[in-house]
Amino acid sequence: MTTLSVAGGQVLEPDLTVTRADVLIDQDSGEILEIGPDLAGDETLDATGGLVTPGFVNGHTHVAMSLLRGYADDKPLDAWLQEDIWPVEAELTAETIRAGTELGVLEFIKSGTTSFADMYFFVPTIADVVEEAGLRARLGHGVISVGKDEATVHEDAREGLQVAKELDGMADGRIRTAFMPHSLTTVDGQYLEEYVPKARDLGVPIHYHANETRDEVTPIVDEHGVRPLVYAAEKGMLEAGDFIAHGVHVDESEIGLLAAAETSVIHCPASNMKLASGMAPVQRLRDAGVTVGLGTDGAASNNDLSMLDEARDAAMLGKLAAEDASAVDAEAVVELLTSASANAIGFETGRLEPGAPGDLAVIDLEAPHLTPAHDLVSHLTYAAAASDVRHTVCDGRVLMRDREVLTLDEDAVLERAGEAAEALVTRAES
Numbered sequence: 001m002t003t004l005s006v007a008g009g010q011v012l013e014p015d016l017t018v019t020r021a022d023v024l025i026d027q028d029s030g031e032i033l034e035i036g037p038d039l040a041g042d043e044t045l046d047a048t049g050g051l052v053t054p055g056f057v058n059g060h061t062h063v064a065m066s067l068l069r070g071y072a073d074d075k076p077l078d079a080w081l082q083e084d085i086w087p088v089e090a091e092l093t094a095e096t097i098r099a100g101t102e103l104g105v106l107e108f109i110k111s112g113t114t115s116f117a118d119m120y121f122f123v124p125t126i127a128d129v130v131e132e133a134g135l136r137a138r139l140g141h142g143v144i145s146v147g148k149d150e151a152t153v154h155e156d157a158r159e160g161l162q163v164a165k166e167l168d169g170m171a172d173g174r175i176r177t178a179f180m181p182h183s184l185t186t187v188d189g190q191y192l193e194e195y196v197p198k199a200r201d202l203g204v205p206i207h208y209h210a211n212e213t214r215d216e217v218t219p220i221v222d223e224h225g226v227r228p229l230v231y232a233a234e235k236g237m238l239e240a241g242d243f244i245a246h247g248v249h250v251d252e253s254e255i256g257l258l259a260a261a262e263t264s265v266i267h268c269p270a271s272n273m274k275l276a277s278g279m280a281p282v283q284r285l286r287d288a289g290v291t292v293g294l295g296t297d298g299a300a301s302n303n304d305l306s307m308l309d310e311a312r313d314a315a316m317l318g319k320l321a322a323e324d325a326s327a328v329d330a331e332a333v334v335e336l337l338t339s340a341s342a343n344a345i346g347f348e349t350g351r352l353e354p355g356a357p358g359d360l361a362v363i364d365l366e367a368p369h370l371t372p373a374h375d376l377v378s379h380l381t382y383a384a385a386a387s388d389v390r391h392t393v394c395d396g397r398v399l400m401r402d403r404e405v406l407t408l409d410e411d412a413v414l415e416r417a418g419e420a421a422e423a424l425v426t427r428a429e430s
């Protein structure tokens with residue numbers, strides 16, 4: 001057995017207390033063996049002066065959209081997708097996706113994110129990059145029917161199933177999959193009825209955008225006479241282990257449905273603010289027993305992939321939505337950032353304890369904006385930044401040591417991403 005000791009730091013325990021301890025990880029199984037004083041390993045990662053936290057879990061993103069960061073800002077969702085994003089995405093190639101995914105996962109590693117859920121295109125390419133970079137991910141092919149003929153939609157949905165079946169368990173089990181229809185308004189009901197049961201046969205969860213904007217709720221109510229999540233339940237898309245992105249415009253009955261079904265919500269506060277989609281009722285969802293995770297959404301609607309930024313946004317927006325300064329407090333946000341997000345996307349990560357996956361980040365506390373250290377949970381939520389992450393470890397493997405990313409060539413990734421983004425936009429605009 002080869003072991004890694006993350007030594008000398010303060011460890012964030014699952015009950016959110018902080019203890020001075022080392023973390024010993026079995027690098028063969030990737031699991032945490034022990035947390036306690038003076039644990040020597042074959043390899044040591046110096047965490048002195050740092051907070052050892054579970055690796056952050058980004059519950060909803062489109063990682064390759066990193067190439068569209070800053071391409072189209074300051075528009076609402078529908079106009080943004082239809083006028084800017086979808087025309088460019090029509091020009092994506094596997095090579096573009098590789099460059100965008102490398103850029104996105106580089107940002108993840110540098111900001112302490114070790115696992116994520118992703119809905120996009122060219123998923124086998126995304127999976128290859130995730131495997132090489134050493135991260136953990138739940139991946140799915142985004143299925144859309146609007147604007148497509150019937151044969152093309154069937155092809156798209158079959159690709160969704162194929163990806164869910166064939167990539168599940170890749171990268172020594174670090175890659176899991178889901179069936180991912182884009183949303184309740186962009187995939188016609190007939191396709192949901194045909195393909196959701198097939199996804200159930202594969203045993204994978206269903207993930208989709210839901211109740212993101214008011215404009216997404218109204219057509220479902222008008223056309224089907226029920227709230228979107230009632231419609232989702234009718235289509236078999238509201239079951240334990242499923243997770244929706246956004247859940248901004250949910251009423252009390254839908255919150256009850258989510259809780260009863262054990263379907264989780266991934267809150268994406270930055271995207272919701274930037275697209276002016278609305279304020280998700282995070283405190284009410286949590287009070288009702290719904291598991292709420294946290295996600296960045298894509299970099300084109302954020303415009304970064306830092307989960308620490310997202311944490312601060314979640315706290316601020318959660319208070320504003322509830323008109324209550326005690327709502328979505330620091331402890332709640334750290335859960336969203338770690339264990340709750342992991343639970344939502346069906347991973348065992350997000351907690352540091354023996355037997356859990358060895359996924360962690362070390363946050364450097366020796367900085368003016370993190371001084372004094374009255375409360376490290378408060379610091380994680382309100383004050384820490386991506387640039388404070390010193391080391392990142394996933395599955396017991398060191399992905400970043402002293403801010404040097406070991407699994408990707410940072411300069412080459414940046415160069416390829418710049419070139420790919422420029423070529424993509426040129427293709428789309430010519």
Ligand SMILES: CSC[C@H]1O[C@@H](n2cnc3c(O)ncnc32)[C@H](O)[C@@H]1O
Pocket residue numbers: 062077081085086089119120121141142143144182209212271297298301
């Ligand atoms: C079919 S793959 C995923 C699809 O979703 C688009 N997208 C990015 N951000 C959002 C969002 O906030 N709501 C809905 N759809 C979004 C992305 O551009 C891809 O086309």
Ligand SMILES: [Zn+2]
Pocket residue numbers: 060061062209245297298
């Ligand atoms: Zn999204």
